[in-house]
Amino acid sequence: MKVLIATEKPFAKVAVDGIRQEVEAAGYELALLEKYTDKEQLLDAVENVDAIIIRSDIIDEQVLDAAKELKIVVRAGAGYDNVDLEAATAHQVCVMNTPGQNSNAVAELAFGMMVMAVRNFYDGKAGTELKGKKLGIHAYGNVGRNVARIAKGFGMEIYAYDAYCPKDVMEKDGVIPLDSVQALYETCQIVSLHIPATPETKNSIDYDLVNRMPKNGVLVNTARKEVINEVDLLRLMHDRPDLKYVTDIMPVHHEEFASHYPGRYFSTPKKMGAQTAEANINAGIAAACQIVDFFQNGCEKFRVNKK
Template sequence: MKVLIATDKPFAKVAVDGIRKEIEAAGYELALLEKYTEKAQLLDAVKDANAIIIRSDIIDAEVLDAAKELKIVVRAGAGYDNVDLEAATAHNVCVMNTPGQNSNAVAELAFGMMVMAVRNMYNGTSGTELKGKKLGIHAYGNVGRNVARIAKGFGMEIFAFDAFCPKEVIEKDGVKAVDSADELYSTCNVVSLHIPATAETKNSINYALVNKMPKGGVLVNTARKEVINETELIQLMEERADLKYMTDIMPAANETFAAKFVGRYFSTPKKMGAQTAEANINAGIAAAQQIVGFLKDGCEKFRVNKK
């Protein structure tokens, strides 16, 4: 069996070493495709792969067509919208993610952005504190729970909305569950986004919703670019000079945001939520372990596509 690591943004060496140890201990071969610059390189590398570990790399129907021996793809991370799930199912390929492995890293970055925002981008002027402020967590999954844990240390009042998470699960963590996104945004000084990009959520963070935030509101996005209605958020921020937007996913309209909202907008140059040594290692090794479990025992615990 051949396992391919295909990463245009490579894992750290220590992560690759950990993956190799897991794969070779199971008696499988490990192959590396790192920092590739053309899709043709990926298409060639997958031809004889039985399993693939990826990060933000695109696995579409063309890649799956080329990978005649492929049985499983594991996305080292939580989000998996870079994989065509329907095409994978059609090719009888199992797709998994590694939920929870990057969660603390993303949550810490969200707080780094919150502090940066309330301290006016460290421009030397007097800012405000997070202590005592109301924090809204939009989606209470693995990252959201880590955000709540950290927020307690800051002394924030914590609220969360998640249409798919029972209220009692949220409230047992000492977090106040609200009934709607409207209520969350109306209530909170800071909102941290953790929703996936789905048909329902794309462009859902719009003028009407964000405009409900109190004066001085801060919106932090470490989730997905597609959930933001950029045109409407630009319009709102033009009308409301008190709002700030901090994002780990550079908007399509980044130049417009940066030019119009100096001191109120920040984007990382590339998605950095999971870019820590610890998350890198954790997600990579988890991916390797899941592949071994699937190939040896048929374990599909973290499968995200249909059979």
């Protein structure tokens, strides 16, 4: 078996060493394609591999056509919208993610952004505290649960909405479950987004929903750019001078947000929720372990596409 690490943005060396250890201990060969600058390099590299580990790299039908021996792709991270799942299924390729490995890193970044927002982006003026504020967690998955854990330390009142998570799971964590997404936004001064980008969620964070937030609301997006209706949010920030928006996914309309709403908007230059040494290592090694388990035991626990 041959396993390829294909990363335009490479893993840290310690992560690659950990992946190599897992792969070679199983008797497989490891190949590396790092910092590639042209898709043709990727197409050449996948020609005779059985498994691929990626980060934000694009695996589309053209790549799958070139990878004649490919059986599994693992995205080292939670999101997997950079992989064409339908094409993978058509090529009989299993696609997995590594849920939970980056969760603490994303949650910590969300809180860094919350503190920055309520302290007026550290401009020297008096801000407010997170203690006692109502925090709304929109989607209670791995990241949402870490957000709740950290929020307890800040002394926040924690609410969550997730149509797919049982209420008793939230309640056991000391989180107050709400029955609708509208109730979440109406209740909470700060809302942290952790929903995936799906046909149902794209553009769902719109004018009407965010406008339900109480005065001095803060919207934090460490999920996906596509879930925000940017045109709506730009209009709402004009109509609601009290609202702030912070994100680690630079919007398409970044320049408009930045120029029109200084002191109320912030975006990192690139997606960086999972950009910590620990998350980098955890996700990479988890991907390697899942590939070995797949080949040796047929385990498809983290499969995200149809068979």
